[in-house]
Amino acid sequence: MNTLNRRQALRAGSLAAAGGVALAGGVTGALGAPAAFQHGVASGDPLPDGVLLWTRLTPSADAVPGSGRGRQQTVGWEIAHDPEFRRIAARGRVGTGPERDHTVKVDATGLAADTWYYYRFTWRDSVSPVGRTRTAxxxxxxxxxxxxxxxxxxxxxxxxxxxxxxxxxxxxxxxxxxxxxxxxxxxxxxxxxxxxxxxxxxxxxxxxxxxxxxxxxxxxxxxxxxxxxxxxxxxxxxxxxxxxxxxxxxxxxxxxxxxxxxxxxxxxxxxxxxxxxxxxxxxxxxxxxxxxxxxxxxxxxxxxxxxxxxxxxxxxxxxxxxxxxxxxxxxxxxxxxxxxxxxxxxxxxxxxxxxxxxxxxxxxxxxxxxxxxxxxxxxxxxxxxxxxxxxxxxxxxxxxxxxxxxxxxxxxxxxxxxxxxxxxxxxxxxxxxxxxxxxxxxxxxxxxxxxxxxxxxxxxxxxxxxxxxxxxxxxxxxxxxxxxxxxxxxxxxxxxxxxxxxxxxxxxxxxxxxxxxxxxxxxxxxxxxxxxxxxxxxxxxxxxxxxxxxxxAEAERQARARQARETAPNTAARRDDAPSNEPAASREAS
Structure with missing residues (x-):
């Protein structure tokens, strides 16, 4: 997995993915996401041939997290080689409902190793923000x-x-x-x-x-x-x-x-x-x-x-x-x-x-x-x-x-x-x-x-x-x-x-x-x-x-002085030495 010299090329793509590419339908929420996908998208635990994809569907105004409300729904998902989703690598449909708080987890498999992908979810006429992920x-x-x-x-x-x-x-x-x-x-x-x-x-x-x-x-x-x-x-x-x-x-x-x-x-x-x-x-x-x-x-x-x-x-x-x-x-x-x-x-x-x-x-x-x-x-x-x-x-x-x-x-x-x-x-x-x-x-x-x-x-x-x-x-x-x-x-x-x-x-x-x-x-x-x-x-x-x-260096000097006082015979004479007003300890370097 070679990340050398990728930074400028990938930064624009990562920010576009994070902000939601080519969104369609619905009132937008956080990060421009449709209200149906207002908690964004995520991926995790990459394998050489697959990666886990996540989102949360809000199918109705009352189906808020933790409420137990809302009916069973079917969500579409797809993962592609390009952010425009012209070259689809895998797609499918998955069910969710109040029993899992309308969260969605998909194990997208059959993918190529060491490869960047783009993914999104769909529900009715709503499309989630686009996420970017990578296989191991x-x-x-x-x-x-x-x-x-x-x-x-x-x-x-x-x-x-x-x-x-x-x-x-x-x-x-x-x-x-x-x-x-x-x-x-x-x-x-x-x-x-x-x-x-x-x-x-x-x-x-x-x-x-x-x-x-x-x-x-x-x-x-x-x-x-x-x-x-x-x-x-x-x-x-x-x-x-x-x-x-x-x-x-x-x-x-x-x-x-x-x-x-x-x-x-x-x-x-x-x-x-x-x-x-x-x-x-x-x-x-x-x-x-x-x-x-x-x-x-x-x-x-x-x-x-x-x-x-x-x-x-x-x-x-x-x-x-x-x-x-x-x-x-x-x-x-x-x-x-x-x-x-x-x-x-x-x-x-x-x-x-x-x-x-x-x-x-x-x-x-x-x-x-x-x-x-x-x-x-x-x-x-x-x-x-x-x-x-x-x-x-x-x-x-x-x-x-x-x-x-x-x-x-x-x-x-x-x-x-x-x-x-x-x-x-x-x-x-x-x-x-x-x-x-x-x-x-x-x-x-x-x-x-x-x-x-x-x-x-x-x-x-x-x-x-x-x-x-x-x-x-x-x-x-x-x-x-x-x-x-x-x-x-x-x-x-x-x-x-x-x-x-x-x-x-x-x-x-x-x-x-x-x-x-x-x-x-x-x-x-x-x-x-x-x-x-x-x-x-x-x-x-x-x-x-x-x-x-x-x-x-000044802090180390003071620490050694404390240590010397701690081990000195006349420990009763020790004083509490908190140098909060000493210039060497309080000066912020420019």
């Missing part, structure tokens, strides 16, 4: 380049989805990978940028359907779905915060009913409303192949996990009976890594697998912000909602990579509203003095969800610089960290390297926000190590990594 390369075929958009944590109430707009406008992406928290379950926030519908916390099937429908009215989200296929997995907010197999932090019984019913409702709505090869009763973890270059394994780290321990000093984090993956999924993951024939093993991973120590040198204000951002760390070193709370499963994965000499494993992660680039040592306690890195992890920041500067109500790249420096000193395997930015990442995969660019939005509340690259790192083939890249895929100099060297 043939199994085992040589591939010189793949380029993916990587996103997570898109809270409707926290801002607009300008990150999606930027990705849709690129025209050079083969795929978008969404790593979870596609939507949020919370009730309407009176202080939010735009309120949730329904205004209550999602609990019932109607609630989940309505919330999915609301998110899919966003113009930027519709544009990105129409521009390129997606591969998705869920995290917790698609059901409820900090969910596990038997409950969730944000679920109370009996007020909100049995957890099994709420979980089933959330998963059913997800199956209906997302372009994913998943139906209730099956499993969402799956593996997609892209020639000989990439195998992409998407994990489910919520459905089968044991309940989180209450604090990280609980010995339960090391209990081999507790699991974050479930035994079947863990065996599927490890055996797949050992037997993979592709050069790069990418793992869509909804919560961070890298170990993270949170040192006591952080002051109370900073520590509370970290707790809000990444979970219940309770003043001690671990976030027990991540793989840190399930060390047996993590050790099994890392030991498998080490013992079998598996190279080229890269975890792609979301969840924690911050950007990270880390190496994964088989023995974190002795790294980097002894032992090698057996994999790497690249964590994208949030599309809109709150970061540390939002929690602390301080300008970005001020107080967070010292927090980042403190954490990097305590975790030498962490090579890059950004606690402030909202935006997206672009991942480029070649036989020579995997590299990620992190992009920051100027203003998450502005649907027209600009974006700039903040950092670029790559994993050279055969190394399982990270290298900083001085220029991004777009040719820009990463702003935070190059233009603010003085600020980062």
């Amino acid at each position: 390369p043939a199994r085992g075929s040589a591939v010189d380049l793949l380029r993916f958009g990587v996103v997570s944590c898109s809270d409707w109430q926290a801002g607009h989805f300008a990150a999606y707009r930027h990705l849709a406008e690129r025209g050079d992406l083969d795929l978008v990978i969404h790593l979870g928290d596609y939507l949020y379950e919370y009730e309407a926030d009176p202080d939010g940028v735009r309120p949730h519908d329904p205004p209550v916390e999602m609990v019932t099937l109607e609630h989940y359907r309505r919330r999915h429908a609301q998110y899919k009215t966003d113009p930027a989200l519709q544009a990105l779905h129409a521009a390129t296929p997606w591969v998705v997995t869920w995290d917790d907010h698609e059901s409820a915060n900090d969910s596990w197999s038997g409950g969730a932090e944000n679920h109370t019984e009996p007020d909100e009913g049995p957890w099994s019913e709420r979980q089933a409702a959330s998963q059913r709505a997800y199956a209906e409303w997302m372009p994913v090869r998943y139906e209730p009763g099956g499993h969402i973890y799956r593996r997609l192949e892209f020639g000989s270059l990439v195998e992409l394994s998407m994990l489910d780290l919520r459905t089968y996990r044991s309940q989180q321990v209450s604090h990280p000093f609980d010995r339960g984090i090391h209990d081999d009976e507790r699991t974050i993956t479930g035994r079947k999924q863990l065996e599927w993951l490890t055996s797949g890594l050992v037997t993979a024939t592709a050069q790069w093993k990418l793992i869509g991973n909804s919560v961070m697998i890298s170990p993270a120590q949170f040192p006591s040198t952080l002051n109370t204000r900073e520590f509370e912000a970290l707790t809000d951002l990444i979970g219940p760390i309770e003043g001690v070193p671990y976030n027990v909602d991540q793989w840190d709370g399930y060390t047996h499963d993590r050790a099994t994965v890392l030991r498998t990579l080490r013992d079998h000499g598996v190279s080229g494993t890269v975890f792609l992660t979301g969840d924690i509203h911050s950007g990270w680039a880390t190496e994964l040592p088989a023995d974190p306690l002795t790294y980097p003095l002894t032992g090698d890195s057996v994999a790497t992890e690249l964590v994208c920041t949030s599309v809109t969800s709150d970061n540390i500067d939002d929690y602390l109500r301080v300008p970005p790249r001020t107080l967070s610089l010292v927090v980042e420096a403190v954490l990097k000193l305590a975790n030498p395997h962490v090579k890059y960290l950004d606690f402030d930015s909202h935006g997206f990442s672009v991942l480029e995969v070649t036989p020579e390297a995997v590299r990620m660019d992190w992009f920051r939005l100027a203003d998450r509340t502005d649907p027209d926000s600009s974006a700039e690259v903040t950092a670029s790192y790559r994993v050279p083939a055969g190394t399982n190590k990270l290298e900083r890249v001085p220029r991004s895929l777009d040719g820009a100099t990463p702003r935070f990594e190059a233009a603010t060297e003085a600020e980062r």
Whole structure:
């Protein structure tokens, strides 16, 4: 799949597809779509000979999402080699009705490998917007380049989805990978940028359907779905915060009913409303192949996990009976890594697998912000909602990579509203003095969800610089960290390297926000190590990594000073050192 030199040629086509090409009939809604197809179109889970197509039909004014109203209908679909639909590759008809909220999913098969297609749906005299999609390369075929958009944590109430707009406008992406928290379950926030519908916390099937429908009215989200296929997995907010197999932090019984019913409702709505090869009763973890270059394994780290321990000093984090993956999924993951024939093993991973120590040198204000951002760390070193709370499963994965000499494993992660680039040592306690890195992890920041500067109500790249420096000193395997930015990442995969660019939005509340690259790192083939890249895929100099060297050096100096005070004999004399007014930490580079 060669995406080199395609950008200008494809950008116009992708935007035309996203906006709806050659629409016919009906009153138009979002993105110029007829009212019958007001939630847009989408595609996903590409195979060498097929791809999944999605839309939602609104057959009458009362058949709104979640209502259970409206009659059975038949929808036509077609997929073509050209946006004018002169060369049809496949077509058919499919039924839908209130039992699946009038959503439509079609598995279009018999297609050519490594090929761009255009698709649309029809109903009576209405025609949907035109979507653009791509099949995967043939199994085992040589591939010189793949380029993916990587996103997570898109809270409707926290801002607009300008990150999606930027990705849709690129025209050079083969795929978008969404790593979870596609939507949020919370009730309407009176202080939010735009309120949730329904205004209550999602609990019932109607609630989940309505919330999915609301998110899919966003113009930027519709544009990105129409521009390129997606591969998705869920995290917790698609059901409820900090969910596990038997409950969730944000679920109370009996007020909100049995957890099994709420979980089933959330998963059913997800199956209906997302372009994913998943139906209730099956499993969402799956593996997609892209020639000989990439195998992409998407994990489910919520459905089968044991309940989180209450604090990280609980010995339960090391209990081999507790699991974050479930035994079947863990065996599927490890055996797949050992037997993979592709050069790069990418793992869509909804919560961070890298170990993270949170040192006591952080002051109370900073520590509370970290707790809000990444979970219940309770003043001690671990976030027990991540793989840190399930060390047996993590050790099994890392030991498998080490013992079998598996190279080229890269975890792609979301969840924690911050950007990270880390190496994964088989023995974190002795790294980097002894032992090698057996994999790497690249964590994208949030599309809109709150970061540390939002929690602390301080300008970005001020107080967070010292927090980042403190954490990097305590975790030498962490090579890059950004606690402030909202935006997206672009991942480029070649036989020579995997590299990620992190992009920051100027203003998450502005649907027209600009974006700039903040950092670029790559994993050279055969190394399982990270290298900083001085220029991004777009040719820009990463702003935070190059233009603010003085600020980062000063932050590291202050972090070392904190560490020295922490270990000094007269600890009672230590003062809380939060340099929010120090020029070196508060200056934004130009």
